[in-house]
Amino acid sequence: MIFVAPVADLADSARHVVALRSWRNPSQHDSVLVYRRDPHPGALNAQPEFYSIANECPHLGLPLEDDGVDPRTGPVIICPFHNLDFGLDTGASSSGMRACTFALEVRNGGELWMEPPGDLGDDYRVIGIRSVSERASSSPSSCRPSQVVSLILLLPRTIVAYCRHVLVAPTPAAKVALVRRLVSLFRSGTLSRLADPLTDPPHPFEPYRAPTVKTVASGQTARLGRGGSVESRVRLLHALANIELFAIDLAVDHIGRFFDWRVASLDGREGKRIGWGFVGDFLKVAEDEAKHFTILSERLEQLGCTYGSLSVHNGLWESATQTSHSLLSRLAIVALVHEARGLDTNPTQIRRCRAAGDEETARVLEIVHADEICHVAFGHRHFTALCASQLPVPLDPVTQFRAEVRAHFFGAVRGPFNEADRARAGLGGEWYEGLSGRGSAAARKGEEKEAAARGGGKEA
Ligand code: FES
Structure with missing residues (x-):
């Protein structure tokens, strides 16, 4: 497993894009989506659930990050390009295709760890994380x-x-x-x-x-x-x-x-x-x-x-x-x-x-x-x-x-x-x-x- 981030750092958004790279095989880059699904407000002692799925649709390889479903409503995302559905738990789609998913664990009371995406074991490292809903920027000041x-x-x-x-x-x-x-x-x-x-x-x-x-x-x-x-x-x-x-x-x-x-x-x-x-x-x-x-x-x-x-x-x-x-x-x-x-x-x-x-x-x-x-x-x-x-x-x-x-x-x-x-x-x-x-x-x-x-x- 590889360390992704402290869970607290992922609280700003339900969806993050994690960029990873292999250390032994430097040309091996991957992008993975990590979803946080919060427990129902009334649930006692419940913790958020995390899912991860490759940020690449198996249909044409286009990015999945702007999926059409709010992950808080169910662990399914819809590719924005041709509307194929993918379960976040298994990656399976009703179309018969399957997206790659990766196991996640919360360790040490608050650290998120992930199964590495390739076959190079723990050689992968995270090189960047961004929330999908991040503020892109302020309004341009001089554009009418x-x-x-x-x-x-x-x-x-x-x-x-x-x-x-x-x-x-x-x-x-x-x-x-x-x-x-x-x-x-x-x-x-x-x-x-x-x-x-x-x-x-x-x-x-x-x-x-x-x-x-x-x-x-x-x-x-x-x-x-x-x-x-x-x-x-x-x-x-x-x-x-x-x-x-x-x-x-x-x-x-x-x-x-x-x-x-x-x-x-x-x-x-x-x-x-x-x-x-x-x-x-x-x-x-x-x-x-x-x-x-x-x-x-x-x-x-x-x-x-x-x-x-x-x-x-x-x-x-x-x-x-x-x-x-x-x-x-x-x-x-x-x-x-x-x-x-x-x-x-x-x-x-x-x-x-x-x-x-x-x-x-x-x-x-x-x-x-x-x-x-x-x-x-x-x-x-x-x-x-x-x-x-x-x-x-x-x-x-x-x-x-x-x-x-x-x-x-x-x-x-x-x-x-x-x-x-x-x-x-x-x-x-x-x-x-x-x-x-x-x-x-x-x-x-x-x-x-x-x-x-x-x-x-x-x-x-
Ligand atoms: S690229 Fe995702 S459904 Fe076509």
Whole structure:
């Protein structure tokens, strides 16, 4: 059995999504739904019951987390996509299909433990937990209702068209509103058509930004400072809000650009199409990034500044452009270099804000950090799965990652590294230590070394 969480931590919602990863087989990621069913109010000495079921419908592999039944009314859930029912106790469905369920136990007077989802025993560990009913974020502060209504009236009919719509949204608030609507329609099963080549708009070249927002080259924005003054924290919050806004664009760009990527060749033309798990994971990322942008810009406003009033850089989008030809390159650079770098820097920023007495900003950054571990884990999951599905011979994911960085990233992959959180997301030191990007002497030396190792049969 593996430890999930203190029971008291699961009291905020009847439904939680638990993200897990195998430690010995880092490409093995799972998502499990844990339900709490409270006893009848009149029952004496009764305790809540817990159920768990794989967050993947056995019909088409779509997420079950927005099921159609309140679990407090009975241990049955209904998949929102095609209405198949699944008993939470056995996973059985009247359709004859069966979803995986996992035994749960309350131990030590208040700890929830779970049977691990794979056949690797207790090697699994929990890397993130979120309540399904969690507050996505506050209302966007600068989006007029009429703006949102007119956008919704024009809404597209496929997930890919929706993603492209998000990219060209006229304001950050409209972008956030569109992402929330897209995710809600997808999760409820109302929007399940992936793409329609006849009616989907072409993929935009870049996300829309209002001309009033001054964009400069990366490295030319004002220095952030050490967070000791309000001005320094304002610069930090503004820079992070900018990163989160581009992170929304990147998540929907992954889907809108790569939804038809075939998994068995490096050029994405052979094998089966990348699955619904990819779409579901990156919609979740887009939803989280929209939440992050909102809470960061709200905090910014509390400190007297609005998003867009300082200059910003578009370094993340430059990386998106440089990796637009390949899903492997995209995941390597965006998820496993840029997002992983956030895991390194966030704890320092949180500490500095707290040391300056700004508990509110520290708490906002903590919310962001907890979600980013799962985002890196998603990138790791799909990168390693793509490597494993290459034909005729699977690729070694670490070797491939390092080659992608040398080809498509500029400069060194810099530490100091947050080894613990990187490891939770799947990245051991062999992925990133001593790694440099394109054009550097270190990159050339690394290529020679790894080519020699491959020639000597040391790597798959
Ligand atoms: S019933 Fe769940 S995906 Fe079809």
